[in-house]
Amino acid sequence: MSYTIKVNGKSRTVDVAADTPLLWVLRDELDLKGSKFGCGMGLCGACTVHINGNPARSCVTPIAAVGTANVTTIEAVGDSAVGQKVQNAWLSLDVMQCGYCQAGQIMSATALLTKTPKPTDKDIDDAMSGNICRCATYTRIRAAIKEAAGLPTEDKREVV
Numbered sequence: 416m417s418y419t420i421k422v423n424g425k426s427r428t429v430d431v432a433a434d435t436p437l438l439w440v441l442r443d444e445l446d447l448k449g450s451k452f453g454c455g456m457g458l459c460g461a462c463t464v465h466i467n468g469n470p471a472r473s474c475v476t477p478i479a480a481v482g483t484a485n486v487t488t489i490e491a492v493g494d495s496a497v498g499q500k501v502q503n504a505w506l507s508l509d510v511m512q513c514g515y516c517q518a519g520q521i522m523s524a525t526a527l528l529t530k531t532p533k534p535t536d537k538d539i540d541d542a543m544s545g546n547i548c549r550c551a552t553y554t555r556i557r558a559a560i561k562e563a564a565g566l567p568t569e570d571k572r573e574v575v
């Protein structure tokens with residue numbers, strides 16, 4: 416079946432089954448490979464994109480459920496001022512290790528700071544708890560979110 420969805424500001428038409436996960440469409444049909452497959456069950460956050468600005472697990476979002484919503488992926492998150500700040504903070508604190516989870520982390524962090532520009536630790540915990548990092552970069556992720564928000568961070572020697 417044919418679906419036209421809006422991805423990173425452009426209309427894209429794909430011919431797939433109704434229950435095809437959005438992640439498959441992004442990676443295999445649209446060649447947007449920044450969103451990663453981790454668990455395929457909505458449990459790890461590696462596949463996180465924004466749907467109308469809200470973080471969504473694209474591995475458990477069927478294409479038929481997307482409708483006319485705006486989908487944003489890691490490839491375009493830097494187009495927003497907040498996304499750019501988050502990416503810069505990630506680079507400045509050298510957050511990544513293997514990098515596999517990091518697109519999802521950045522998408523969740525950007526959604527958080529867009530809605531809550533000065534998050535508390537609890538806000539960060541609530542927003543980021545569904546994004547798993549096997550390399551355990553959690554301390555640097557928290558510091559980078561605070562840096563992007565212009566909040567005081569821990570001593571950087573503690574987090575690098």
Ligand code: FES
Nearest residue numbers: 453454455460474
């Ligand atoms: S791959 Fe989607 S949440 Fe793990």
Ligand code: FES
Nearest residue numbers: 513514548549550
């Ligand atoms: S950086 Fe390796 S899984 Fe997070």
